[in-house]
Amino acid sequence: MIFADIIGGFQTFFADPFAIYFVFLAAFVGMVFGALPGLTAAAAIAMMLPILIVYNDVIGGLSGLAFLYVVGKSGRYGGSIAAILFNTPGTAASAATMQDGYPMSQSGRAGKALKTATIASVFGDYFGEIVLIFGAVSIAAFTRQFGPPENFTIYLMAFVVIGSVVSDSIIKGVISTLFGAVVALIGEDTITGQFKMTMGIDELESGMALVPLLIGVFVISEVIIQAEKAVKLKLVDLGSKKIDDPTAHYFTWVEFKRCLPLMFRSSIYGSLIGMMPGLGSSVACFVAYGEEKRRAKNKDEWGTGVVEGIAAPESANNAVSGPSMIPLLTLGIPGSTIAAVLIGMFLVNGLQVGPQIFATEPPIFIGGNMMSPREFIFAIFAGGLIGIGAYGLIGYFFAPLVGKTIAVLPTEYLYPFIFMISLAASYSSRSSISDVGFAILFGVIGYGMRRTNFSAAAFIIAFVLTTSMETAFRQSMIISDNGLLVFLQFEYMNKFSYAPIFLIIGVLVVGFRAYSTISKSKRTQA
């Protein structure tokens, strides 16, 4: 059944005249944004989302969604280029890659480092995508039966789990989540229709828009940080150092065979971490690096430029990409910022994310074609599989060129350019000047959050989830005979309820996180 769906997904994908172009464009755009230190795939998506929404009817929903999905993947990979060539992680996900990538480049083997990163990323990403396809379909069949009490407790569990794991400090992660949630409740009430907390501002009656918030916390805050730094990137010397090793610029077959078990294990770590909402690539890369270094026979050489030190974190951080979509597609919970943004794009195409997305009925009208949600989602999976190959090809042959180009880009022109594009994109989401003001306001807030260890990702994920959470809460109250006890009972409306189980999971995760934080703190003091 799933194999037939995958083949059908490829057929649907290739039937769309724009999709293949957009996937290759996304592979390139994501790679470049990921390679630009400070800018992430989320920033690229924030700036391009309004343009894709405006053009959704022209290009078709499949191209737009596949574009955003692949930008997320290639953006994670692009971070490794900056880590290897500039000794600056392009994204937090590639911070571990820097430890062996940069020393290898310094020793004149930048080509080998980049090709290792490319192959490991592609391996990890394909692994994660397979986990997504098989995992999501199986889990969705189970979660489809959930009602409002289960949905509310799942949202609550996600809030608590994301808040507690996303930041170094549990309380700051939770506060970031609460802040995102309260901002999301500004605007029209979904049940009574009355306006809430609009502060007398007419534009807020329809709520705070996602695009200005995204642009504020991810792009404008970064522009402020770059304005403070005003430093030029220093590219590692790629040409002048001559070394005798003929394989200095290649990831050899022998090295590949040696790294294969390690990449496999790292992909498993990445996939498991990716499935947990809030834990992202930045955690996966360090877990894989640390674990593989511990297992390695040559652990003393790690950090001096060994291929294993690049292959492990790159496989893990890209293996996060696919499984991070599992909570979104099976429970409606975005596991990452990129997944949160995809919710908006799904809604534009008339699709409610959650387990019903794998339903074969009713057919929907997307990009001029009638298809079932299941056909559509498998076409996006096909786009993801093609996108991985696309960024692999582009990266394998052109990563050094991308690095050289970024090194000569004048940052004093680049960041003002990005700043103007982001302000214009904020306006374009609802043609509202107020939204530009909100983007600037949240840029300042985002800057403050970054400087004081709050989590922008938790803030955005909570913002996206809260309206659905509130609706589920109030629907639960309507169907409940015992008020809040409906969330603690194993039965409601004569059917079994999983709600208490999700509450217990949430409590256990927070308890475990609190215990590990306290233990770590005690060890540090000792």
Place this chain on the structure above:
Amino acid sequence: MQDHKYKVKIEYGVAAIVAFIGIFFIFQALTIKISNEAVGPRTMPMALAISLVLGAIWLWLRAYRGKVGAVQSGYGFIDSDTKRITLVIGCGVLFVTTFWLFGFFMSVITGYVAALLSFGVRSGPKIIISTIVMAVMLQWLFMGIMRLNDPKGELIDMRPLTDFISGN
């Protein structure tokens, strides 16, 4: 030791800001009309706002007990360049104000020039050429291709001069 004291001081400030946001939203939640049901439109905003205040108290207690953890790279505002931050925010405010007074095209011109100056560009010809290219490109992309609403400026309507770029 000095770093620790600095972090404690910042954490007190952070707790105060979180408390302020929480209290602000409590007052906002009080403006929501309540229904007869126990759980209505005010319930969740109020619960979240109160939780924010409780979070602020927790942060304050942490700072008071000095248990704020080690100072990590990039934490705090010691390395912050207040002048540059103010300049970038000022560019944004200038963009919004010019947009309202003179429309989109002029806002891109003034905003971009101000941003270039904030980032340290001082070459007159480069500023002029890049600004013209930028303004024409954004006008064409957002108002021409994307067909967004190009509102007239409250003070001066510049649209007759830019319509040829937008294709109107």
